[in-house]
Amino acid sequence: QLQLQESGPGLVKASETLSLTCTVSGGSISSVSSYWGWIRQPPGKGLEWIGNIYYSGSTYYNPSLKSRVTISVDTSNNQFSLKLNSVTAADTAVYYCARQDMVRGFDYWGQGTLVAVSS
Amino acid sequence: QSALTQPASVSGSPGQSIIISCTGSSSDIGAYGYVSWYQETPGKAPKLIVYDVSARPSGVSSRFSGSKSGSTASLTISGLQAEDEADYYCSSYTSSTTLDVRFGGGTKLTVL
Numbered sequence: 368q369l370q371l372q373e374s375g376p377g378l379v380k381a382s383e384t385l386s387l388t389c390t391v392s393g394g395s396i397s398s399v400s401s402y403w404g405w406i407r408q409p410p411g412k413g414l415e416w417i418g419n420i421y422y423s424g425s426t427y428y429n430p431s432l433k434s435r436v437t438i439s440v441d442t443s444n445n446q447f448s449l450k451l452n453s454v455t456a457a458d459t460a461v462y463y464c465a466r467q468d469m470v471r472g473f474d475y476w477g478q479g480t481l482v483a484v485s486s
Numbered sequence: 487q488s489a490l491t492q493p494a495s496v497s498g499s500p501g502q503s504i505i506i507s508c509t510g511s512s513s514d515i516g517a518y519g520y521v522s523w524y525q526e527t528p529g530k531a532p533k534l535i536v537y538d539v540s541a542r543p544s545g546v547s548s549r550f551s552g553s554k555s556g557s558t559a560s561l562t563i564s565g566l567q568a569e570d571e572a573d574y575y576c577s578s579y580t581s582s583t584t585l586d587v588r589f590g591g592g593t594k595l596t597v598l
Contacts, residue, residue: 413489413591416587467585471541472524472534473522473524474534474543476532
């Protein structure tokens with residue numbers, strides 16, 4: 368069974384960079400049918416897609432966040448990471464990592480991690 | 487990037503059926519067939535319950551069904567049960583060459 372687990376600081380200062388890592392277990396991040404994504408959910412609000420990465424390094428980003436987001440992959444450690452720079456209070460959210468299948472959508476999710484931005 | 491439009495809330499009594507709509511445009515739902523639906527309960531990650539408009543992952547109850555007409559997708563839950571009370575989100579691609587995803591704003595289902 369594929370499992371994903373987010374890790375990283377739960378508190379980030381405004382204007383700094385949010386950094387999270389997702390560790391994949393029970394399967395290979397180099398699976399040809401899998402993309403790996405980040406989704407976030409501000410408190411009391413809906414889901415927002417941040418971006419995806421393929422094991423080859425190809426990335427797709429939400430246009431509204433593209434200027435601040437970098438997603439990278441580390442196939443040797445079966446991990447992928449998110450960096451979001453110049454954060455503000457509006458970036459406070461639960462951040463999820465997930466596997467994305469082209470047809471099925473996001474079929475495996477991490478438990479999510481709350482990241483708060485402090486002033 | 488505007489969210490797909492869902493009703494903020496729907497409700498129904500046990501045993502009844504409800505429909506949650508998800509309205510997009512010709513640049514997302516209307517263009518691409520890969521609509522997915524997710525169920526989110528408090529404190530848990532979203533769970534995929536419908537994909538490719540109307541397919542169900544293994545283990546998901548047949549009481550959940552999906553459909554699409556034009557730029558609007560729908561999720562039907564039949565035989566409502568108390569455990570169905572949750573938030574539901576739709577999603578669609580917005581491009582044929584990338585995996586850009588757009589989510590709906592979410593619908594809170596209350597089982598009366």
